[in-house]
Amino acid sequence: MLRSKSFVKRTKKGNVVKVVKEHYLRDDIPCSSQACTICEQHSRPVLSRTPRSTTTLKHPHYIIPDTNVFMNQLDIMEHPAIKDVVVLQTVREEVKHLSLPVYNRLNAILSDSNKRFYMFANEHHRDTYLEKLKDESPNDRNDRAIRVATQWYANHLKGIGIEAVMLSDDRANRDKASVTNIKSLSVRNYVESMKDVPELLDMLAAHKDNSLEKDKIIYEEHLSAAQIANGIKKGSLVQGTLNISQHNVLEGTVYSKLDGEERTIYILGRKNMNRCIQGDIVAVEILPKEQWKKNTSLAVEEEEDEEKMYGEDSLDADMKDAEDNNPDEVGEPTARIVGVIRKKWRPYCGFIVKKSVHSKSGSTAAENVIFRAIDRRIPGIKIKTTQAHSLLGARIVVAVDSWPANSVLPLGHFVKSLGSSGDRETETEVLLLEHDVPYQEFSKRVLDDLPVEGDEWVVTEEHVKKENRRDLRHLNVCSIDPPGCTDIDDALHVRSLENGNYEVGVHIADVTYFVKPGQTMDEEAANRGTTVYLVDKRIDMLPALLGTNLCSLRSNVERLAFSCIWEINENAEIVNVDFAKSIILSKNSFTYEEAQNRIDDERMQDDITKGIRVLNSLAKKLRQKRIERGALTLSSPEVRFNLENDSQDPVDVELKELKETNALVEEFMLLANISVAEKIYSKFPMSALLRKHAAPPANNFDILRKALSEVDITLNVESSKALADSLDEAVLPNDPYFNKLVRIMTTRCMMQAQYFCSGTEIESEFRHYGLATPIYTHFTSPIRRYSDVIVHRLLQASIDPDAVYGQELIDKSKMKDLCDVLNHRHRMAQQAGRSSVELYTNMFFKNKVQIEEGRVIRILKNGFVVLAPKYGIEGIVYTSKKPGDTSPFEYNEEHNSLVAGDVIIKMFGTVKVEICVEGDEQGMRQKMRMRLAEPYVEGVSDLVSLNNKRKQEGAGSSSSSSSTTGNLEQKAKKAKQ
Incomplete structure (x- = not known):
């Protein structure tokens, strides 16, 4: 059946054209129920023959959600208990228009055969397609289309005893459905009827009026999108991404152009952050210059009492100090957030604050509790849960639903539990989720794109002839990689030319031979973006068959490559460069150390070793040329853990050594x-x-x-x-x-x-x-x-x-x-x-107290940041725990130093620090702690003595810790005398 409509419109050039739109309607689109005997099923039916029934819905049923259910309650729809769902084409297209991330998640559910979600093309079905009525809004037309499609399913399935139920949190939509006897329920009412899955109640998105502290604090309302766009255009507002300081959760920055120059703009205090969360793209209004930041930053961790943290007094101390400073002094630009351009909220991993749970153990009554994310930059989140006690001590995932202007904290809902705190696998999953790393196993659709020969695949002569590849198997190609490397991307060769120059080749794995545009495997690789390297594992971008086998340029195996080949003279000058698809046969897979040993051992005079020496000589000249052009040689403290074979516990840690x-x-x-x-x-x-x-x-x-x-x-x-x-x-x-x-x-x-x-x-x-x-x-x-x-x-x-x-x-x-x-x-x-390094460092230092030499790399008002070179780790040494507390140290602004008597702490200074790992009162957040050991300062170093004594009485400590502790205790006694 064909429906068409035509209309005329004027083009940009002023021409009038007639436009004809044709819409094909069919009567053979199946319902996809396994129980249906009416439809001609073109493929295997998706919906179960015996779907679920509940305490409210006594008969088996399929559910048909409206658009807002997917937009607001997607975590519910992703739960394994929700099956046999009809996703209408109208809904899917509306979701695509509203949110691409939600649309992608919906498509992932549709592609999961275990979920039994069926996309019904109601916009192309003769009995369910609707024309828009005169004066009817697109939203009202779509709601009507959802009701009509639900009615069609109800009538269609009546003879086989299965009902169709519309899920909607829109009361008006449900009221209109009841007029025509369409069964409908709110999401809350539906999950309440699923008595066997009580956790679904916790996963309901929070209502915006669900604030417990309505009168506690009033944030300013955000400007509208039009007001923001107009402000940015006029220059009265500046756009940027909000980044919260790792050292001070009350200090944020936005990096953007100000007066034509890229500047760091400070956002100080919760009120000025105005309900925005780390990563949000925001619009800010620059404050008057007399309110600009003029002081060194503080180190501030969140307090146990969330009310203090987010109350009226949570303006950063720096902000208060700015009012008292010399008004003629120009500080760093400071601003307040007036609107959100794009929220970057995501599911957060963390734990429930024990103090916020007030119900008795065993209670299943719903209560409001506070969730804290592992990422300290994220504010506490209020959630309502019936399983508060069972979730204590667990790592859970929570999503933010809203942050009303009259709520001290954002409101959210429980998504899922990951496992017990402290468990290595759980903590690793947490860090992967926190950093948005796709880590699931590759799907069957991805694996289906691999060569059918599997690991039996080999290079053949057809690859040379058909693909016009250059045959380089005769060359002395070798690879040089870290020890244990299995995904070898690159290999090298060099040979002398008759004119006295060298031919140098870099050969790179030809991944594009196996990964083609349009494949599911290509889409998955594009989504993953990169392989992720953790201390104990690797999250691969490509399936292992390719990454560690067919593409890996291992020795003594023919491989497909993409080669970049230069002619280079003795002065390391490029004469010409050529590129070619090729076939190579690597003669050796060296580690950096093995290759270095060959260079250094003058007894080795084989062709490959001589080639490595030539490459090394040319590399030094190339490097010198780069440095002369202004290339930087920077550094970072990188560590390597030695793991116990069976338990994978870290038994030693050392700095990575770089060789020639x-x-x-x-x-x-x-x-x-x-x-x-x-x-x-x-x-x-x-x-x-x-x-x-x-x-x-x-x-x-x-x-x-x-x-x-x-x-x-x-x-x-x-x-x-x-x-x-x-x-x-x-x-x-x-x-x-x-x-x-x-x-x-x-x-x-x-x-x-x-x-x-x-x-x-x-x-x-x-x-x-x-x-x-x-x-x-x-x-x-x-x-x-x-x-x-x-x-x-x-x-x-x-x-x-x-x-x-x-x-x-x-x-x-x-x-x-x-x-x-x-x-x-x-x-x-x-x-x-x-x-991952931080996680294993914490594991390494667990139940240990060690005193190590450190270097001061940053001065704060109430502490300083120390880098311990031996372990490549850094931490804050607090001179006072909270801003305003008394401290032996005074901050010297002129020299950016901390002074206590004759002890001066300055950048680059050397100190000795006690390193240990501590958690909060529940042990839910393990954190590296550093305390000043030397130079000795009464009131600061005394904490080391007390802490060591406590550790020795408990788990004991190393001999080096004990001797240092003894010295400190003697110094403490002398100072008190």
């Missing part, structure tokens, strides 16, 4: 990335996927420069070359660690490198500041980075005139969206890796 061969591989990978970037940009100037690193604003270095000036060292930040030269000169003769410490601190002043689409930036913005190169991309790790997969496709299209490529390579908008996803995934993967 690390730099050898790095230089040629950098060169390959630069060469490929130039090639793909020449072919795709508007859609090349590149990587940039912006120059940091000069004021990022202000604190570091001031601290260095105290030791007569000048840090020149006019250019990357000036900075690199300054870092080389930042040496103290009697302090061998000083230069590395300065480089570590310089790294923290840098901007984050970003993927971007070449068509969205001017060419001068392409520059990679840290590498001092005008153009750069990622090509060398396609097994573990999806960006490299796209770059391989771009490169193939650039060198092959007959290459056929899809729209995704030339669509600037799609490439930009992909870059946004990759930047997010890359950033989250880095943070997940750091959190």
Whole structure:
């Protein structure tokens, strides 16, 4: 059946055209019930023959939710107990229009065969399609379509004893349904009838008026989207992403342009944050200059009493101090949030605060309790639960529903329980969820895209002939990687040419041979974005058959590769470069140490060893050229854990050692990335996927420069070359660690490198500041980075005139969206890796008290941040626990130091700290604690003595701790005398 309508419209050029829209209606769209004998099922029916019945709905039934159910109660719909659901086409399209993330989650449910969710094309069914009535809003038309489709199902299934029930939290919609005898229920009433699944009640989204503290605090209402857009256009408002300080949960920052210059803008206190959460994209109004931040930051952790934390007095102490300071002094820009452009709320992992549970043990009455996220930057969340006591001591997931202006805290609901606090598997799952890392097993649809031969797949002569690959199997190719590496992306070769130059090749795994555009596996890799490396495991971007087998360039196995081959002279100058799909046969898979031993052992004179020496010599020259151009050599404290084989408990921790061969591989990978970037940009100037690193604003270095000036060292930040030269000169003769410490601190002043689409930036913005190169991309790790997969496709299209490529390579908008996803995934993967190190560090120090040397890297008003080089860990040493508490130390603003008598704590200073791991009163948040051991300061170092004594009486401590503790106790006695 065909319905059509025509109308005329005027184009932008003023022409009048007639538009005809045709809508095909069918009568053969099945209901997909296994019990139905009327429909002709075109595929296997989805809905069960015997669906659920409940205490309220005595008969078996299918449920048909409206749009708002999926928008507001999606966690309920994802629960395993909710099955046999009809998702109407009307609803699915409306969800797509309202929220793409919710739409993607809905599609994931539809694709899960265990859930039995069926998408019914009601907009194309002859009996359920509706025309919009005159003066009827689109929303009312869609509600009517949902009721009509529910009625059709009810009539259609009447003869087989199955009912159709509309789920809706819209009372008006339910009232209209009852007029025509359509069965309907609210989500609350429906889950209340499911007596066998009581936890569903806890998962109901909170109502916006569910505030327990309506009169406690009144936040300002947010501006409307139109007001925000107008304010940004006029320049009265500034847009940016809210980042909450790790050291002070009452201090946030927004990085944005102010007066034409990129600046860090401070948001101080909960009132000025105005109900916004870490990561929200916000609109801020700059405060008058007399209210700008003029003081060093405080270290503030959340208090046990949430009311104090979020009450009227929660303006940051810095904010109060600003009023008393010299009004002529110009501080850091400070602002208040006036509106939200985009909420970045997500499910949060954490625990229920024990003090907030008031019911008796065993009670199943619903009560309001407070949830705290593992991420300290997230405010407490009020949830209503019937299982408060059973959830105490567990890691749970909670979603935020709203944050009304009259509620002290945001309101949310329980999603699921993950397991017991302290369990390694549970804590690892928590950190993966917290960093939005997709970690589920690969689905069958993904695995179906793997070669049917499995691990029996081999390279054949057809790959040479049909694909015009270059046969490089005769070359002395080898790989150099960390110990235990199984996903080998890259390999190298070098050989002498007759003209005295060298041919050097970088060979990268040809992942795109196996991963094709449009495949489910390609979509999954794009979503994962990157492989995530944790201390004890790896979350792969690609299935193991590819990542650690068919694509991995292991030795003595023929593999498909994408090769970048240069002719290089003795001075490491590039004569020419060539790119080709190839076949290689790696002769050796070295670790960095093995390759280094070959270089150093003069007795080894085989061709491969000689080749590694040539590569090493060329790499040093390439590196020198980069440094002369202004490339930075920065540093970070990286540690490696030695794990016990059986339990996987950390038994030792050590700093990673870098060898010459690390730099050898790095230089040629950098060169390959630069060469490929130039090639793909020449072919795709508007859609090349590149990587940039912006120059940091000069004021990022202000604190570091001031601290260095105290030791007569000048840090020149006019250019990357000036900075690199300054870092080389930042040496103290009697302090061998000083230069590395300065480089570590310089790294923290840098901007984050970003993927971007070449068509969205001017060419001068392409520059990679840290590498001092005008153009750069990622090509060398396609097994573990999806960006490299796209770059391989771009490169193939650039060198092959007959290459056929899809729209995704030339669509600037799609490439930009992909870059946004990759930047997010890359950033989250880095943070997940750091959190994994933190988790294992806490495990390593559990029941231990150790005193180690540390270096001061930041001064706060009420403490200082210490880096312990031996373990690569850092923490805050508090001189007073809370702002305003009495402390032996006074803050000296002029020299940015803390002074107690003749003891001065300054940046770069050396101290000894006691390191231990403590939890809160419930042990729900393990945290590294550092206390000052030396120099001794009464009232601060005394805490070390008391703490060690307590530890010794309990679990005992190491001999080094005991001896130091004894010295401190003697000093404490002398000081008191």
